[in-house]
Amino acid sequence: MPQTIFCRTLLLTTAALLAGTAQASPVSSLPSVFPQPVAMKLTGPALEIGREVTIVSAEQADPATVALIRGALTAAGVDTIQTARSLPAKPRGTVVVIGTSKSAPVRSAVSRLGGTLPDQREGYALLSGATDNGALVVLAGQDADGLYFAAQTLRQLTERGTMPAVTIQDRPAMAIRGTIEGFYGAPWSMHDRAQHIGFLASVKANTYVYSPKDDPFARDKWREDYPQATLNELKGLIDQARAHHVRFTYAISPGPSICYSNPDDVQALKRKFEAFRALGVRSFYIAFDDIEYTKWNCDQDRAALGEPGERAAGLAQAQLSNTIYSWLKAKDGAEAELMIVPTEYFNTTESPYKAALRQVDPAVYVQWTGTDVVPPAISTGDAKAATKAFGRKTLLWDNYPVNDYGESSGRLLMAPYAKREAGLSDELSGILANPMNQEAPSRVAVFGSAAFAWNDRGYDADRAWKAAARMLASNDAATTAALMTFFDVEHLAPMFGSQPWQPSAPRLKATLDGVADSLAHGSAEQRRDALARLKATADDLASAPDTIRAGVSDAGFIAQSKPWLDALQLWGRALQATASGLSAAEQGSPRARAFFAQAEALATQAEAIQTIPNTTRPQGPIKLADGVLDRFVREAPSLLYVSRD
Template sequence: MKLLFTSFAIATLFGGTAFAQTNQNAYQQGSPASGQTVTLPAIFPAPVSIELGKGAFALGKSVSLIVPSGTDTASVSLVRRLLTSAGVETITTAKQLPPVLDRPYIVLGTTDGAIVQSALKRQGIVPENNIEGYTVSSEIANNGVLITLASHDADGLFHAVQTFRQLLTRPFIPTLVIRDHPAMPIRGTIEGFYGKPWSMTDREKHLNFLATVKANTYVYSPKDDPYARDRWRDAYPDATLAELGKLVAAARKNYINFVYAISPGPTVCFSDSGDLHTLERKFKALRAIGVRSFYVALDDIEYTKWNCDLDKATFGPSGAEAAGIAQAKLLNQLQAHLKAIDPTAPPLIMVPTEYYDAKESPYKAALRKNLDSQVVVQWTGTDVVPPAISVPDARAATKAFGRKTLLWDNYPVNDYGESTGRLLLAPYLKREAGLSAELAGILSNPMNQESASRVAVTGVAAFGWNDKGYDGERIWIAAARELAGGDEQATAALLTFFDTQHMAPTFGSQPWQVQAPKLKVMLDGVRDAIANGSDDTRHQAIADLIQHAAAFAGAPDIIRSGTVDTAFAQEARPWLDAMQLWGKALQLTAAGLQAADRGSIAAERYFANAKRFAAQATAIRSIPGATRFDGPIKLADGVLDEFITNAPTFIGFTSGEGTGIAEK
């Protein structure tokens, strides 16, 4: 799918008056509409820097690639596929740039190659030297075009191609220089929720998605995988191991670090060498299918009791401090084992039993004192589901755990009671710019619904890439457009739906994001116009409400029409069903207000039918077993339902004729 942006986010498409000249032996140059200006492209995640040049160009039908030997084949293959999708019919190869360009040339490779260095020097560009960093540049030269995709490493080259993918969605590519690198070294998701795990198909789709948002990490940690938690001592069946191997290969193809997590905490004996060797054997089997990064989850367990008498004899009476010492011993042994086998492997990751808040405690002090400094510690913020995370919060966590922590952000996960009946589709907000200096990285814990999770995960990945340049609302729009396949009408329908699922709960009674803010502004405006406006203002507000209600009621059919990712529509089915009914209730409410405004007794009938549809919508429940807690669907609750309930009191009505607006 193509990543585009809404018309109200980008004023014009690329255009301009300065373009590469054509000749009969070069490519066919397109021409934008007269009077359009070359504008800065919107790239997501936001690059560190992007400088617009003068002019723009279309690639035409023929392009030459210059690829130094040893260049990553996955990135080269992806460039070829993207060019073909963009309408390029002939892709030739060349060994070096000619002195005079006569067509589009694309130089692709890392900056240690002479050809790439020469291309950058020709354009006067200093190469990007940060890990995962890249440079994308384009210029019009002679009768051709030079595009350079250069990087510090193979990962960076893959990210450069993802940026090029976004540029190719435009009819005209501007001349520009993009220099970019990630702010956080670890960015991605942890499939760490309770309830129905993702299918292997969901996971593979998710890995493909993560690549498009420049994430680099996926942690396999479904709580309901018995071989990773309840039966962690048992070997995986060969068939399951083979399926996991396919996922590891898909991750490698997308430059995603596949991290395998095991949760032995409920039954492990920390001082038993047999349990240590069992973990080592488990990791060995996973290394055989290509896994290089491992994780031990010690969350959601009791540390006030030992699982074996040997731990009591080794560490003394159970308790928080003793648990910290015992956990550190086991983790240190695993870390040493992993490094002895593969010195270049990423360090072991762990989530502690006290994984939330940054308050000093005997447990944290024991980990800080005893845990190998290379082991990465995860932390969920100031609470299990924190309403906000600030730079001082992260500094406090660094002090408490003795290292920069890897943020496990429990958003948009919906496996806890307060999230029952909800999809969590609000933008990713209230994480402070500057956290990149205080964290080792950031991982989102997504929902049981993989496709729907992408709305928030797109924001998490963009924040991890460039927290200081992050704009949550713009990323939210970009995520909607990606799911909509670039279709304007479907994007608008999705954003209307997202607004009804904006409320982000915590473990307490106060949500950290409010419900349906855009709908509330609209409905509050109608109420204010009825209460305080002139006759003309009131009439217009009701007319606007009728129009908005029609769009609201029609949004589910647009989302289901096939343009939007079909998996999203399937996962959201009961919410879309409820939205359609609520939309009918809103249409009837608007009709009732218009009838009442005209003094018609038909208003009473409209309001009664609105109440009937609202009751039907309220009765719809979530898909059984899809999430940890089933329950009634919640949609714009506290906003839409209250407006429909109270609307009959807004205008008095005694007599008159009906409005003629359909009730069915």
């Protein structure tokens, strides 16, 4: 055989073998799962789920869990789903075994795949591998909550239509994970709350606290009964939360008017809680925040508790909390749960108030907002100091991304959830994020806070931020990129003061600073390249709103973000005109002045856009990449000489 023919034959044979190997063993990549599991590893090539699946469940799994599993399989291309109580002797296609660690089929399937059963509350194991006739997948929960969270992970694993051969051992780092609707301003609608509870479930959060400051029946009229129509609406939310393994916690704020030593007021509080107990609520919350605690609301308290002051207030609140918790425990046993937020809810400075409040029953959760109302960061050292100050691990009330204070006026707060130190799970009982008046945009930050509370040591703020964008974009790449552009211009996160704890538009600022530097110090070629980058950036800003409107299916996100998207489009066009003006100036063209005038007019239009009336406290003009984009547009005409000819 001539050598050239031999070589060609060898190459063709090798290519065929490689192609055959690729077909038999498709490349498998480690999937992205959020929250990040505690332990996840690939154990083989990707599995074909096929069109026929048998779900094996020896126990009665709850409907929401079963619906999640069926939905994930159907979305992955399965069209026939059968059920069985035990592992079939000769399975056809994929077998999915679900249940808790007590289930015999679950224990057998976990053993067959070489895994271990979960042993922590809300924990789960998810394992998958090939069999002679298809694939075996097992979802093992330590309890019903753990099984539900395993189903949420399965939903993510099957998004690409296949199933990785994988072993996942997972459990939450913190017992309480979720949000507290605790802001001032217009409360969320019932529809918003329903959407939010579904979102919380999808990110393995387990708590929603109903505590809108502007609900009159929870604060100013706390002694009065809710209208029956409102109770009926709330019952729908309570039922939904229970189905999706989210604890609905009812909060009341009696502090502005309560008479602690009046039995009638104590009875009124019990009566209010009893109405929610009748709806199935077992978790309650008493808010003592944002009240005057150096005076009494009634003379009866002076007679019973002495002169008003910090220590007297702490004792009064501790006694009331203990009375209510004892009553709840007598009613509901191990299911009873009580949380409080103290009047001194931030810092860890020792005080007569905190010393008195330490008399609260150790089983009652006490909230703390960090080293300030809106802290720039939270360290494990801070949390350890809080543990000492309050006499227990605190439950973090994280005032991010809430935007109901002056410094946040006109802003959506959409920077990543960051500057919370890994290891906080050792010192906190959980994290409840206080969201914005805008429910759907709040999910960007809450996605991160839930992921951190689940696995603080495995948390990556930037990856979680991008994953939140993919979630909103339904994994569409162009929409995800547009959302990241939007998130960047709404990146500034303020505190109570002039200095933000997260800066304004860091990605855009780096680009604009680079353009300014190139124009100042670069060669002619470098200036042209910089202006090309500027045009591309401006085009991205101008087109992002339309891409988001077309690609984000969540109508609430589009509606609640509307004025910010409108402003972004105008600012993008202003930057396009600025880029054209700089290019014209670079070429010595007198047209530059007209472009700069157009940019100024568009910027003025953008700055005139206001927040949606009656939805935000405080109201005001929309702020977007302020101090970055507005400054560049206004200073651009001075970066190059503009011809007057």
